[in-house]
Structure formats: C-alpha cells, structure tokens
Amino acid sequence: MWLTRPFRERATRLFLGILLAALALVTLLNLAVPVGHPLHVSTYAVTLLGKYLSYALLAVAVDLVWGYLGILSLGHGAFFALGGYAMGMYLMRQIGDRGTYGDPVLPDFMVFLDWDSLPWYWLGFDMPWFAFLMVLLAPGLLALVFGFLAFRSRVTGVYLSIITQAMTFALMLAFFRNEMGFGGNNGLTDFRELLGFDLRSDATRLGLFLATGIALALGYVLCRAIVASKLGRVSVACRDAEARARFLGYRVERFQLFVFVVSAMLAGLAGALYVPQVGIINPSEFSPIFSIEVVLWVALGGRATLYGAVIGALLVNYAKTVFTGVMPDAWLFALGGMFVLVTVFLPKGIAGLLCLRLRRRAATSQPTAGEAAT
Numbered sequence: 001m002w003l004t005r006p007f008r009e010r011a012t013r014l015f016l017g018i019l020l021a022a023l024a025l026v027t028l029l030n031l032a033v034p035v036g037h038p039l040h041v042s043t044y045a046v047t048l049l050g051k052y053l054s055y056a057l058l059a060v061a062v063d064l065v066w067g068y069l070g071i072l073s074l075g076h077g078a079f080f081a082l083g084g085y086a087m088g089m090y091l092m093r094q095i096g097d098r099g100t101y102g103d104p105v106l107p108d109f110m111v112f113l114d115w116d117s118l119p120w121y122w123l124g125f126d127m128p129w130f131a132f133l134m135v136l137l138a139p140g141l142l143a144l145v146f147g148f149l150a151f152r153s154r155v156t157g158v159y160l161s162i163i164t165q166a167m168t169f170a171l172m173l174a175f176f177r178n179e180m181g182f183g184g185n186n187g188l189t190d191f192r193e194l195l196g197f198d199l200r201s202d203a204t205r206l207g208l209f210l211a212t213g214i215a216l217a218l219g220y221v222l223c224r225a226i227v228a229s230k231l232g233r234v235s236v237a238c239r240d241a242e243a244r245a246r247f248l249g250y251r252v253e254r255f256q257l258f259v260f261v262v263s264a265m266l267a268g269l270a271g272a273l274y275v276p277q278v279g280i281i282n283p284s285e286f287s288p289i290f291s292i293e294v295v296l297w298v299a300l301g302g303r304a305t306l307y308g309a310v311i312g313a314l315l316v317n318y319a320k321t322v323f324t325g326v327m328p329d330a331w332l333f334a335l336g337g338m339f340v341l342v343t344v345f346l347p348k349g350i351a352g353l354l355c356l357r358l359r360r361r362a363a364t365s366q367p368t369a370g371e372a373a374t
Contacts, residue, residue, distance in 0.1 A: 006224035015307045016217055023213040030206060043202045047277050050209035052317050054274040057216045059297045059309035061266035064223045066295070067304030068232060069259050070239030075164030076267050077291035078171050079139035081281070083268025085175075086138050088188035088281040089122060090131030091199075095192050108190070109183045119181045128195060135272040136265045143264030144257070151253035151260075156242070165288045172286030187282025194276050205277070212273045216310070219266050223306055226259065235259055296335065300342050302349025311350050 006012040026049060029041040058080050065071045097104040101111040105118055124130040146167060150160060178184035197204045226232050237245045238252045246252050275281045284290070293316075301312025316338070323331045346353055 003221070003225045005228045006221050009224065009228070011307065012221070012224050015220065015310075019213060019217055023210055027206065027210065030202075043205050046209045047205050048321065050205070050212045050277045051274060052314050053209070053212040053216050054270045054277070055294075055297070055317055056310040056313040057212070057219050057270040057273070058267050058294055059301070059313035060216070060219055060223055060306055061263040061270065062294050063298045063301075063303060063306055063309035064226070064266070065260055065263045066298060067306075067309075068227055068239065069235050069256060070242075071256065071260065072158075072161045072295065073164045073260075073263075074161050074288060074291045074295065075166075075168040076263070076294055077288070078168035078286055079143060079264040079267035080271040080274070080290075081168075081171070081175075081283075081285035082138045082142065083135045083271030084275040084281040084285060085182060085188070085271075086125075086131060086134040086268070087272035087275045088191070089125040090128065091191040091194060091276060092188050093122070093126040094194070095190065098192060099190070107183075107188075109186065109188075110181070113178055115181070122181070132272075135268050139264040139268035139271075140261050143261045147257045147260040151256045154253075165291065168286050168291055169288050172283050172288075175283040175286060183282070185282065187280055187284075188275075189280040189282075191276060191279055199276055199279070208273070208277050212277070215269060215273055219269070220306055220310070222262075223266075226262065227306070231255065231258070293335070296339050298349075300338060300349055302351025305349075305351040308349050308351030315350070 026041050026046060029039055030043070030046055033040040035042075058076065061079075062073060062076050065073055092107045095107070099108045099111075101108055103111050106115060110118070125134070146164075150163060155163060174180055175182050175187075176185055182188065191199050193199055194204065194208075197207070199205075227235075234245065234250055234255050238250070238255055242252055271281075271285070294313075297312040297316050298309045299312070300316060301310065302308025316335070319334070319338070320331060323334050327334075342349060348355075
C-alpha cells in the first residue's frame with residue numbers, strides 16, 4: 001500500500017523515532033521530574049514546544065508544494081488562519097453563558113457590538129465533529145477554488161506567488177472588519193475548554209502538545225507517501241519540466257490542484273492545533289509577512305526534504321523567542337541575516353549540509369580498490 005512506503009525509508013524511520021522520543025522525553029520531564037529541578041520541563045515550555053510543532057506542520061505543508069511541485073506559495077498563512085478560526089469558533093461556542101455578558105448563544109464580542117442573532121456561518125460550530133470537519137474543509141475549499149482558477153489559467157512562477165500573497169492580504173483586510181462577525185481586530189480569545197477539558201489545566205496543555213506531535217508525524221508520513229508515489233514523481237516532473245510533462249500527456253493542472261489542496265488542509269490542521277495552545281486567533285495570522293516567514297523556515301531547513309522544513313521551523317521560532325526577548329527591535333534584522341547566510345553559504349539548507357556530510361563520511365569509510373584487493 002502506498003501509505004506504507006515511507007516506513008521503508010531510513011530517513012522517515014529516523015525522523016519518526018526522534019520525534020516520538022522527544023515527545024516521550026518532554027512528557028516524562030514534565031510529569032515525573034519535580035518542579036524546581038533543573039531537568040523539569042514547565043507547562044509553559046510544553047505549550048511553547050507545542051506551538052513550535054504546529055509551525056513545523058505548517059512548514060511541511062509549504063515544503064510539499066514548494067519543494068516537490070515548484071509552487072512558491074506566499075499565502076499559506078491564509079489556510080493556517082482559516083483552520084485556526086474554525087477551531088476558534090468552536091471554542092467560542094463552548095463558552096456559553098460563562099462569558100462576560102452571560103449570553104448562552106452569542107459570543108461576548110457580538111453582544112458588545114449589539115448583534116441580535118448568530119450569523120448563519122456560525123451555526124453548527126457548537127458540535128465538535130462539524131467544527132473539526134470545517135478545520136479541513138474551509139482551507140481545502142479555498143485552495144480548490146483558487147487553485148482551479150490559477151492552474152487552469154496556467155499562472156506560474158512569480159505571478160502565482162504574487163496572487164497567493166494578494167489572496168491572504170485580502171482575507172486579512174476582510175477579517176479586520178467587525179461586520180464580518182469574526183471579532184475584528186481583537187479576533188477570538190478567552191477560550192475555556194476543548195471537548196470538556198479545561199484549556200488552562202496542565203494536563204490539557206500536555207495533551208495538546210502530544211496531539212500536535214502526533215499530527216506532525218502523521219502529516220509527515222502522508223507527505224512522504226505522496227512524494228514516494230507515482231503522483232509525487234509526476235509532481236517533480238511538473239516542477240522540473242512542466243512543458244515536457246504536458247507533452248507526454250499528463251494533465252499537469254490536476255496534479256497541481258490535488259497536491260495544493262492537500263497542503264492547504266494540512267496547513268488548516270496546523271492552525272487548529274495552534275489556536276487552543278496560544279489562546280487567541282486574530283487577523284494578524286493572515287499577514288503576508290507571516291507567509292513569507294514560513295517560506296524562510298523551509299529555505300533555512302532545506303527544500304524538498306520535508307524533515308528540513310521541520311528543522312527550519314523549530315530553529316527559526318526558537319531563535320525568534322530568544323531574540324525577541326533579548327533585542328525585540330532587531331529580530332527582523334536577525335531573521336534577514338539568517339536568510340542571507342543560508343542563501344550564500346547553504347543554498348540547500350541545513351538538510352543539504354547534513355546530506356553532504358553523510359555522503360562524505362560514507363565515501364571515506366568505503367575501502368579503496370587496492371585495499372579491497374588485499
């Protein structure tokens with residue numbers, strides 16, 4: 001079966017082994033090591049790591065379309081935010097009459113703005129199965145419509161990148177408006193519980209961290225399965241020689257559309273896992289700068305590797321946490337400097353450097369012809 005192919009790859013087994021070991025280690029250090037011990041991992045650190053893992057899943061989704069399809073999407077922040085808003089709408093409905101204004105149906109911001117009824121597009125979000133379905137369907141449908149129009153028109157290269165950036169910018173402006181019914185500038189926040197579990201409890205925070213790690217593992221396996229299949233090989237052919245692939249009879253736009261939609265749904269899932277851990281979702285997640293930053297994660301880690309995207313997302317966001325605390329005004333300069341250094345000295349990213357070192361080590365460990373003869 002095509003879904004089992006990734007498990008035959010050494011790199012996939014190594015990645016999953018490291019990820020699962022890290023999840024187990026963090027859980028052990030959080031639960032078994034007492035507070036105050038140097039090895040104790042606090043709940044705050046667990047939440048921060050969970051946020052990093054949701055970003056890593058988003059980076060894997062971007063690498064799938066950029067690394068293997070050749071589509072530089074500068075709008076994946078829109079799919080991430082749509083998944084986050086779908087989760088946020090469910091979490092807002094769970095507050096009920098425990099809100100500031102005590103309305104059992106309307107969220108607090110709607111009561112404040114004198115809304116008299118719940119908009120039709122909020123209906124159903126009190127049911128978890130519907131909300132979780134919309135986490136995937138909302139970004140997937142947007143990607144389906146956008147991709148169908150763009151790929152059918154054969155928009156490629158920098159023009160497609162600009163259009164994706166325009167899409168996320170337009171959505172950001174729309175969600176900033178109070179009359180849209182998504183909280184305007186403040187967004188959705190003050191979440192209380194998820195599936196009956198208190199979001200402020202340490203156990204729930206740890207559970208969300210583990211769920212995000214498992215989602216990252218499953219998303220990685222799914223992407224590796226796509227890449228290792230015939231679909232993946234045709235996608236790479238479309239990336240390297242689209243005109244030749246069309247000449248051979250492949251409907252390139254269909255392959256592009258399928259991979260683009262899968263990538264968007266993974267981005268939406270990442271956004272849904274991000275929101276309950278951070279506790280807020282607002283229109284800033286639609287910002288084009290955020291989508292560009294995601295591309296930098298993938299470039300730093302290494303395109304067309306998937307695990308490189310994870311490395312880049314974890315490294316850049318950890319550096320962001322450190323630099324914004326030490327020198328907040330200079331963070332963007334540090335990010336730009338990292339991108340310049342990688343472009344000049346590591347054109348294939350950190351993953352490319354690791355592969356080069358492994359090849360050199362394997363070459364030096366193999367005996368020469370004279371040594372083999374003796």
